Structure formats: structure tokens, C-alpha cells
Amino acid sequence: MASEDKEAIEDVVYAFDEDRPEVPKPTWSDAPSRLTSYREASTLANWMYHLTIWAKYLTLTDTTAKEINQVAGKMIRGELADKDEITKGSARAYQNTARIFYRFHDDLEVDYDEIQVFEQQSTGVDPSDMLTQEEVDKVREAPDNPRDEAVVYLLLYTGLRNTALRTLRIGDVDLDTENGRYYVNTDADGLKDFSRPNQPRPLLGAVGAIRAWLRYHPDPDNEDAYLITGRPKWGRVDPTEPVSDRTISRVMEKVKEETGIDKPLHPHMMRHNFVSICKREYNQDNETVKFLIGHDPDSNVMSTTYNHLSGEDYAVKAEIGAGIREEGESSLSPEEYCPSCGEPLPDNAKACVRCGTVFTPDAKSAQNAIEDAVHEGAMEADTDAEKDAVDAVRTYIQENPEVAAENPELVEKFLGDE
Template sequence: MNAKTELAKRLSETFSGGTPVTAEALAAILKDYSITKESDEQRSDLHRRIKYYLGAKRIDGLSDKTLGNYRCNLEMFAARVNKSAAKVTTDDIRGYISYLDETRHLKDTSLQTHINTLRAFFGWLHTEEKIKKNPMSKIKSLKLDKKGARQALTVEELERLRDACQGYREKALVEFLVSSGCRLSEVAQLNVSDLDLVGRTVRVVGKGDKERPVYFSVRARLMVQEYMVSRKGGTGLFVSSKSPYEPLKPRAIQRIIRAISERAGLEKHVHPHLLRHTFATHALNGGMDVTVIQKLLGHEDVSTTQIYAEMSDETIKHQYNKYVAAN
């Protein structure tokens, strides 16, 4: 029995008799104990631990966007769970996940993002020996339909998306995303001056601040040129429709794509990343070598590209007949 438990037991025995307890009696019980008031920092040091964790991840090379997402998710957790990191339990984690699910009504994919963030954070604390037990060790990942979530748009669905565009800004945005395979963050930071319209190419800065050339279609070039004629100002490739015509932020681009897909009546949740996936899938089914797609997407490992690019059964059969069946 530790000192805290022993003290609690003795106090319980003293008060359970129903007789008023004198100061002298309490002093006699407490004379063998050293009592200090727990500070607010000791009670909840999570904010400080989060700061150190993000600092370590910045040194590891994580992008500002990723660090910002980590900070948002972890600070939300710290505000909800007012404890020191060492005292956070598995039940605290489970209660927080239930809160996100039942009260905040987050989708499974968003819930899994929070779980992944907490797993990485507490795993780091455990590795750094800041906590003795990892409360995430018994928390399992959700079973997500990853294949269904990243299912590329069909040719018909893509045409419906194009038909639902209103104005050349929307048309140029959809064509550029689906023909270049660029990430949302890469498109958001582009300026008009970055584009080589004759060569239909542009250099983008991707993950890890790595620069690479990407290409866009003739249709995308035509839509961009028409958009540049109708736009009123701004230096960004895609800008707001009101003065001072600031470049569209990633969230604004997401909202535009979502609005187009709703007008098109598509059942799928369409977002910029799905258009990137659609680019990879259609390129692979069209016969493009997967290592070329890898370079265009800016992937370090070809296995990542293979997750994005799903080959249709018809293409597989055609490739088999072309290279095997005739021999």
C-alpha cells in the first residue's frame, strides 16, 4: 500500500465514525506525511508536452501544414482532458474518441486522424521516457473502407463534373487538377507567372520542399487562358472573385470542388485529392508506366503510387492478351 492510499484509508476510518474530528486528531494522522499542493502545471502539463513534441517533429522535417494539423488536434485533446500526460489513461482516450464521435459527429476518417495523432504523440512520450505507460497501446484503429474512399471518378462521372462547372474559374480549376495530378497545397501556392502555357508545364513545390515539373492538358490550358481573360486581378493562379483578389486558400478550393460535385449530383464525396487519384488511375489505365506516374505525383516510393493508381479489369486483360496470351 502506497502512502497516498494509506492516508486515504486512515482518514476514511477517522471520518466514518460520525464524530466531529478535532484539528489535533487530524494533525496526529498527518504528522508522518509531507503534503504539497499540486500546481496547475503539474495537473495538466499536456500543453507543454505538445509544444516539445511539435518542436521535435519540426526538426524531423514535418511541413508547417502537418504541424498545424497536429497542434490543432492535440490542443483540442488537452483542453478536453485536464490531466498531466503521465496520468492520461486508456479510458480517457476512449472517452475522448466517444466525444468526437457522438458529440462532434466526426466521420470515421476524421476520427482515425485523431487516433493516429494521439498514437504518434503518446508513442513519442513513451519513447522519450516522459511517461511509463502508453495509454494508446490498447486503442485499435478503425476499420475503414479505404478502397471505396479513394475510388477514382469514372469517365462518365468526370464529364458530369465538367458539365456542372459554372464559369471559367471552376472549369480551369477542375481541368488543371485532374490533368496535372497536383496536390491541393501545390495548386494553392501557384502564381500565373509560374505557368509555361506554351509548353503546358509548371514547376511545383511539393512535400519536403522538393520541386518537380508537372504538366497539364490542352483543355486545361484553354480553360486557364479563358479564365485569365475574365478575371479582374491578382497574382495567384486561382484567386477570389472579390478585391483584392487574394489567392484561393486550400479550404476555399475544397469548397468550390464540393459545390461543383453537388451540382453534378455525384454520390461520391468529390475533393481535390480524389481528382489527383483520378489522374493517376486514368493515366495507368491509359498505359502510362507507373514509374512515370510516380515522378509526376512526386512520390518517393512507387508503392505509394500503386495505392493511388488502380488498374481496371479491362486494362489487365488487355495487357495479358498483348504480352502473354499471344505467345
């Protein structure tokens, strides 16, 4: 490798390494959000590897976009010496890294826009792999211990990735504020790409399962302890160390075995189910869903990974029309009893009338919208009588969240012409 190439590669990698603050990050006004912050060590290692491979067949600091594109073609045809044929999907990673390199080194002759990137292969979710309401009920009922139940409910009601879930600390979970919120552990490795990590997100129907598990947790009063630990009956447990990703995967393997469901049930598939349910059954807008699962606002995940959902909407409407599916069917609604307080629930309940636990994202949206409207009313209230009325409405909504869920027309009433 040419010494100039080695130095140029180090420059771009070090610029995104938070352990090298002396190296300034580039300021690109038109850069995607993933290039405006530090990157994970694993990502930087991949960049280093990709650029080293490029430098094996090119002089990066003295080449052209045409030569780069020619080498990419040889990659997928297996025509490079000492390198096996790779797929277009794998080659895309090399091409995208090359684009980052030349965007950074804009003083070189190569315009990064001229580096071709192979068309992205479909990563969409197969609609037939999504769980039915009956299957979701089976998944909820499958765990045989409080720890595993907490894992299953967190996966089902938050869509968290494996790493984000297993690195949650007790202090990251608030079970007393607005039916439960959680914050991503920003100190954990592997989560720097999680968008808006300091913003609270709803726990929805997972609140009861978490409360139940904390009664068995080895150190429930320690906010720095990890929420999910090894099972206490299996000997000494260290709550200051996160469980492995295999622990979370094994929980879902047991669920699959117990339920006999012939569909993928690994943790990431539960994330796909969460998104599909949010869109298909609760009509959540794309921006809300992307926020809930930690994607950037400019992410194209809804049009790639979840591109089946627009067609699925029509399928659901057809099933309702044919009498196969009931209108208002709710997969996230508990089947008979509230998991937080044990109150019997009507079919497709969006919230518990006794304890106020909210189960579905549309119920949470309705409640928040009314809260916002009440807040606006408080700002505009002039007389003490008006302010007392606003306070009364706020108190009533807080004590009866099911009203917000079951009566969305109240949102319109409070929002007025806004």
C-alpha cells in the same frame, strides 16, 4: 492538470512551432518524415488538445503504458467521465499524439512503442466512384466560363488539393517550360506537409485552360497575384487574396449539376480520380504518383487509400479481353481538339503534334526519360560531330514530344544497357 504535465506538453508542442526557434527540434534518426519538420498551427492545436485530455485522466509524467492503454479502451467504450464515446479512428489520433509525447520525453518511464494504436480503419477509395472516360469528357466540357474551366482542368490534370490549388500564384505557374510546370506556394498556410514543394510538377493538359483564363484574369502580369480569383464580372475582384475553399467546391457542384453524373465530384474526389487514372491507364509507378500528389516517398497512401488499384488492374485487363474497353483508352486525352491550340486530335492522343502540349503522365515520363538519355549522351560525346548529333536529337524531341509518347522504344534505344 499537474504543473509537470503542463510544462511537458508545452515542451513537445513548442519544439515543432516555427514561431519558437529558440526551442530545438528533436533529432530522431528513426522518426517518420512528418516528425522532422515544423508542423501547422492546427496540428499543434490538436496535439495540445489531445494531450490535455490525456492529462485529465492520467498524470502524463508519472504513468505507465498499461494505464495509457486502459484509458484508450475506456475512450472507445464511453467509460470516461465527462467524455462521450469516440470511434477507434478518433482514438487513433489520441494514441498517436501520446506516442509523439513519449518519443519526445524519452526520459519518462513510458516507452512510446508500448502505447497501442488501434488498427487503422479502411480509408480506401471505392472503385465504383471513379469516373469513366466518357464521364471525364463530360466534366471537361461542363464549365461555362474560363475561370471555372481552369479550376476543373487543374483538378483533373494535377490532382491538387483544394488549398494547394486556390493558393497558387501566377508566379508559381510556368506555361513556357516543357509544356507547363507548377510549383506549390510554400508561403500558403496548410501546405507544410506537402512533400518536396520546391520541385516542379507537370501541368499536363491544364496548360491551355490556364492560358485562356489568364486573358480574363484581373491582374495577369502580377506574379504575386493568385491564379484563381473571383470571376471578374461579379464586381471588384482582389487578386491578392485567395478565394475560399468553398469557391473551388462550388465549381465542382456546378459541374455535377451540369453533367448529371451520379458519382462524388467534390475536389478531393478529383484527386482520387487523377491517381487512379495515373495507375490504371498510364501504369505510373507508386513513387512517381506519390511525388505528383505531394506525398512523402515513405507514405503508405498507395496501399491504404488506393489499395483498390491492384485489383482494378485485373478488371481493366478483363474488360479489354471481353471487348468492353479498348486497349490504350486514355481518360486524360482530350476528346477532339487540343485545348491549347485547337489542333484536331486522334483518339487517345498523348500529346499534340502541333503545339507539343503533353496530356498524359506516361507521355511526360517518356519525354523526360529521353531527355535524360540525351543528356547522358552529351556528357559522353567526344567529337564535334557526336555533339552536333546529340543536339539534333534533343531539338527534335523538344519540337516533337509526341514522338517520345508514341514511341517508348526510343527510350530503350537511347538508354542502352542502363
